[in-house]
Amino acid sequence: xxxxxxxxxxxxxxxxxxxxxxxxxxxSAIYNLQWFRQDPGKGLTSxxxxxxxxxxxxxxxxxxxxxxxxxxxxLYIAASQPGDSATYLCALQGGSExxxxxxxTKLTVNP
Amino acid sequence: xxVVSQHPSWVICKSGTSVKIECRSLDFQATTMFWYRQxxxxxxxxxxxxxxxxxxxxxxxxxxxxxxxxxxxxxxSTLTVTSAHPEDSSFYICSARDGGRGAGSTNExxxxxxxxxxxxx
Numbered sequence: 001x002x003x004x005x006x007x008x009x010x011x012x013x014x015x016x017x018x019x020x021x022x023x024x025x026x027x028s029a030i031y032n033l034q035w036f037r038q039d040p041g042k043g044l045t046s047x048x049x050x051x052x053x054x055x056x057x058x059x060x061x062x063x064x065x066x067x068x069x070x071x072x073x074x075l076y077i078a079a080s081q082p083g084d085s086a087t088y089l090c091a092l093q094g095g096s097e098x099x100x101x102x103x104x105t106k107l108t109v110n111p
Numbered sequence: 112x113x114v115v116s117q118h119p120s121w122v123i124c125k126s127g128t129s130v131k132i133e134c135r136s137l138d139f140q141a142t143t144m145f146w147y148r149q150x151x152x153x154x155x156x157x158x159x160x161x162x163x164x165x166x167x168x169x170x171x172x173x174x175x176x177x178x179x180x181x182x183x184x185x186x187x188s189t190l191t192v193t194s195a196h197p198e199d200s201s202f203y204i205c206s207a208r209d210g211g212r213g214a215g216s217t218n219e220x221x222x223x224x225x226x227x228x229x230x231x232x
Contacts, residue, residue: 004154036223043117043204043225044155089155097143097208099221101155 002027006090006102013080014110021075021105023090028068035064035075036089038104044089048075080109114138115207117224124195125232132190132227134205140185141207145221146178149202158203161188195231203227 003026013019023033032051036044048057048064050073056065063076077084087106091099114137124130134144144161159169159180167180179191188207192199204226 034221041121041202041226041228043115044206044223046221046223091155097145097160097221098157099145099155099206100157101147103152103154 002030002092002094002100004090004092004100004102006088006105008105009103010106010108012108012110015080015082017080017109018076018078019080019107021077021088021090021107023073023075023102025071025073025092025100027094028071029094030068031093031095033064033066033073034091034093034099035062035073036091038087038089040087047088077107080107082109082111085109115141115205115222115224117205117227119227120225121228121230123230123232126196127194130192130195130229132192132203132205132229134188134190134207134224136186136207136209136222139207139209141188141209142185143208144182144188145206145208146180146188146190147204147206149204155204158190192229195229197231200229200231203229 005024007022034049035047038044050057050066061078066073085108087104089104090102116135118133146158147155148158149155158173159167161167161180161182163182163185169175182188205224206221
């Protein structure tokens, strides 16, 4: 059974800092990995999707990496802004279409 | 990008009543929709997979008679929480896959609704 762990559970940084969010998983037989952003009381916004054959994806100030052999993924956010404050979720898709989510990292970027 | 509309955004109901949540794909046909539930400080957990025109597939531990799912069209799936109790209070969110795109394209991203916060008194 796939288990997804996200560390840290919460993170508070000053504006402008570069930061890394971590995601680890127990079963490397994945189809893809996605990073989502969730704002309070709202749905999920897909940020980056990494196929199992890929090692990283970039979108603007975001960069996500995937290392299946070690069961890890990181989300790097450059030059953080207060608008980046949200909960970031890591989710893995296995052979079926089901997504297995981590509990998320709550990020607060202070002005 | 693809849009999934979910209503209502929040609902408060009395114990014993039923609540219906709608999930609509606005600009694509969703052959498959997924219903998730999230308790406070917990991860999103898949409840059931809904396929258009067929019965939903429920995850282990999810009561199919309590959480009724209907996916009668390619753009609409509904989740009805029957005889709701306080322990059913949770954040419910749907997602949909665009059935019109080929493999390897952005359809592998699942598009999520905005979620429904259910509070049962």
